[in-house]
Amino acid sequence: MWHKMKQSKLFTKTSKTLPKDEVSLNSQLLLKSGFIDKEIAGAYSFLPLGHRVLNKIINIIREEMNAIDGQEIMLTSLQAPATWEPTDRWDDEKMDVWFKTELKNGNQLGLAPTHEEPLTKLMKKFINSYKDLPVFAYQFQTKFRNETRAKSGILRTREFIMKDLYSFGRNQQDLDEYYERAKAAYVKIFDRLGLGKITYVTFASGGTFCKFSHEFQTLCEYGEDLIYINEEKKIAINREIFTDDIISEFGLKREDFVEKKSIEVGNIFKLGTKFSDALGLHYVAENGERFPVVMGSYGIGPARTMGTIVETCNDEKGIIWPKNIAPYHVHIISLGKEDTIAAESEKLYNLLCANNVETLWDDRPNVNPGAKFADSDLIGCPIRITVSSKNLENKQYEVKRRAGGNAEFIPQENILAFLANELK
RNA sequence: CGGGGCGUAGCGCAGUUGGUAGCGCAUCUGGUUUGGGACCAGAGGGCCGCUGGUUCGAGUCCAGUCGCCCCGACCA
Numbered sequence: 001m002w003h004k005m006k007q008s009k010l011f012t013k014t015s016k017t018l019p020k021d022e023v024s025l026n027s028q029l030l031l032k033s034g035f036i037d038k039e040i041a042g043a044y045s046f047l048p049l050g051h052r053v054l055n056k057i058i059n060i061i062r063e064e065m066n067a068i069d070g071q072e073i074m075l076t077s078l079q080a081p082a083t084w085e086p087t088d089r090w091d092d093e094k095m096d097v098w099f100k101t102e103l104k105n106g107n108q109l110g111l112a113p114t115h116e117e118p119l120t121k122l123m124k125k126f127i128n129s130y131k132d133l134p135v136f137a138y139q140f141q142t143k144f145r146n147e148t149r150a151k152s153g154i155l156r157t158r159e160f161i162m163k164d165l166y167s168f169g170r171n172q173q174d175l176d177e178y179y180e181r182a183k184a185a186y187v188k189i190f191d192r193l194g195l196g197k198i199t200y201v202t203f204a205s206g207g208t209f210c211k212f213s214h215e216f217q218t219l220c221e222y223g224e225d226l227i228y229i230n231e232e233k234k235i236a237i238n239r240e241i242f243t244d245d246i247i248s249e250f251g252l253k254r255e256d257f258v259e260k261k262s263i264e265v266g267n268i269f270k271l272g273t274k275f276s277d278a279l280g281l282h283y284v285a286e287n288g289e290r291f292p293v294v295m296g297s298y299g300i301g302p303a304r305t306m307g308t309i310v311e312t313c314n315d316e317k318g319i320i321w322p323k324n325i326a327p328y329h330v331h332i333i334s335l336g337k338e339d340t341i342a343a344e345s346e347k348l349y350n351l352l353c354a355n356n357v358e359t360l361w362d363d364r365p366n367v368n369p370g371a372k373f374a375d376s377d378l379i380g381c382p383i384r385i386t387v388s389s390k391n392l393e394n395k396q397y398e399v400k401r402r403a404g405g406n407a408e409f410i411p412q413e414n415i416l417a418f419l420a421n422e423l424k
Numbered sequence: 425c426g427g428g429g430c431g432u433a434g435c436g437c438a439g440u441u442g443g444u445a446g447c448g449c450a451u452c453u454g455g456u457u458u459g460g461g462a463c464c465a466g467a468g469g470g471c472c473g474c475u476g477g478u479u480c481g482a483g484u485c486c487a488g489u490c491g492c493c494c495c496g497a498c499c500a
Binding site: 016018019020021022023038041097116149151204213271299335336366367369371377390 | 425429430431434435436437449450457458459460461462491492493494496497498499500
């Protein structure tokens with residue numbers, strides 16, 4: 001990953017105005033700051049700053065998936081009907097979000113909205129014996145869903161990257177064990193992304209093979225989900241299963257819960273043998289008997305998570321990125337046209353870059369201080385360092401945290417130590 | 425998919441009873457500025473979403489259509 005950027009070379013620009021019909025805060029802030037661009041309703045492009053943030057989110061998720069023995073793959077989006085017919089999900093009545101097209105020869109083709117079927121089919125080529133199990137595969141891959149109504153900026157789009165991991169085990173115990181590992185990994189991920197304190201693991205509707213699935217719901221007034229929280233017992237329940245029967249299973253009453261709006265940022269689900277039965281994914285056990293593989297699926301939407309972070313981490317001036325996913329750690333602001341300012345700024349820029357501090361340098365010569373500060377607040381890097389003649393005279397750098405607080409004046413020779421402590 | 429709103433320069437908007445399109449921001453040139461989105465002077469930029477109709481004449485009136493946003497329904 002590139003660690004440095006001069007703002008004069010950054011092709012995107014910030015904007016003072018917005019398309020009037022952009023209402024969601026995440027799209028307003030991300031469009032204004034030049035992180036993303038809207039192509040059509042429900043389809044956004046990621047520009048240099050936005051792409052960096054998205055990749056940082058992806059990398060954190062990747063590290064945690066690798067830590068629970070996930071093997072990264074990438075499946076194709078192009079899907080033939082035959083793969084989906086065994087589960088009856090080619091039918092538009094059953095799966096109403098298909099984008100369908102056809103080949104030159106007239107054969108039908110769909111753009112995958114999810115990947116259980118093709119991956120189950122793929123695994124038939126590699127899973128034969130109990131010795132091949134358990135196995136875990138995941139990908140960061142583009143999903144296409146023909147939503148009737150795209151909305152809420154990058155929170156609900158028709159094309160989006162999804163991290164989907166699938167587990168393949170010998171039996172329910174394999175599945176249950178891995179499910180708990182995945183749940184713990186998800187908790188860690190949202191913690192590292194800066195959403196830990198406001199993200200709840202909720203009980204959600206299950207399916208044929210288990211009573212509940214779990215969702216990771218981040219509290220947010222702009223969210224489209226409703227969850228019910230009991231802080232005492234650390235229980236949260238999705239609206240769709242918040243019924244008297246289920247509430248009583250937890251030994252609680254309706255009034256023991258607080259209703260909150262939230263955004264679904266992750267979902268883990270026990271699939272059981274639904275797909276392995278339908279597509280014929282079996283293994284031979286030690287005693288020679290054949291069994292269907294027991295599966296689970298585990299999803300996170302990195303772009304939706306990015307939008308959620310913007311929705312929850314901002315002030316009236318712009319975005320306040322958590323340090324782990326900020327596009328750059330430090331934003332250097334050079335004030336004044338003097339040669340010494342430019343030279344001293346460049347010295348600092350090179351020093352930080354050489355020490356792996358990701359740095360954006362506002363080196364634009366003819367931009368007024370007010371505009372530079374406003375841009376810096378909007379873009380939202382965690383640390384701003386102002387280089388001006390006033391500070392240079394005192395051999396200091398002026399440092400300000402985007403999250404708040406007053407500026408601090410750090411002796412020049414201490415700047416690396418200060419940043420190392422600040423960014424650890 | 426139902427309901428509502430909106431399409432005029434890159435963005436925000438104005439456009440009178442129908443008479444041949446304008447303002448601010450942004451951009452370009454020159455100059456003056458430089459600690460919280462500067463100022464002056466000049467310049468470029470338009471299929472008025474699209475198609476059809478009414479009319480001597482349509483950004484404006486009528487019909488259709490496409491697109492965008494919001495609410496709802498839907499949403500492993």
